[in-house]
Amino acid sequence: MGMFMSFMGKGLPTTQLLSLVMGTLHGKFIDKDIKNFDDFHSAILDIFNTVNAALPGKHYDVPLPTEVKVCFEEWQTAEESEKKKVFIDFMRKKVNLSQLDDSTLITGLVTPPAAMAAKRAGESVPQLKLIKTIPDVIFVPSATMLALITVKLSRKMVLG
Incomplete structure (x- = not known):
């Protein structure tokens, strides 16, 4: 001791x-x-x-x-x-x-408000009325994760 x-x-x-x-x-x-x-x-x-x-x-x-x-x-x-x-x-x-790069950080900060704006805009389009049925709690994190995965994969493809 x-x-x-x-x-x-x-x-x-x-x-x-x-x-x-x-x-x-x-x-x-x-x-x-x-x-x-x-x-x-x-x-x-x-x-x-x-x-x-x-x-x-x-x-x-x-x-x-x-x-x-x-x-x-x-x-x-x-x-x-x-x-x-x-x-x-x-x-x-x-x-x-493991380090976060600037593109991942910016994507993580910008995507949630952009996803909410896109969802609100999509709700007023007749062809996208179905988007109203998806709760914000599911839509925003899903869009953010998809954007982060896309950025990470695109960085790996570019860097080799």
Whole structure:
């Protein structure tokens, strides 16, 4: 209890905390039976899923499959004593906090009022009278989610 209380004031030093986290992730990683790239990729995805589920509000972007393949090839050719170092170096380089870009933020702010205006305008058009039956509580969030998904997919297609 005394050790815990001493850490409350100062916290763990950053290098010790990072070492603890990386050691835990590596332990979880080597528990997997890795025979080929698919097993390796699944283990990496499982680690990111665990980290993203454990940290509410913070999400980390998963590395591209090509980056994972390069790491797998390096990991596979490394000696048994070097495999942990290869894994930790990969995680340190490729674990990036997910960031919102400006287009996603603007779309999220602009879409709800635009959806309400479009719904009100559509209610007065005879061909779109059916739109009155959809409650605002369903229409606005649905339109917002559709717009956000469209922006996210279009950004991924443009960026590669």
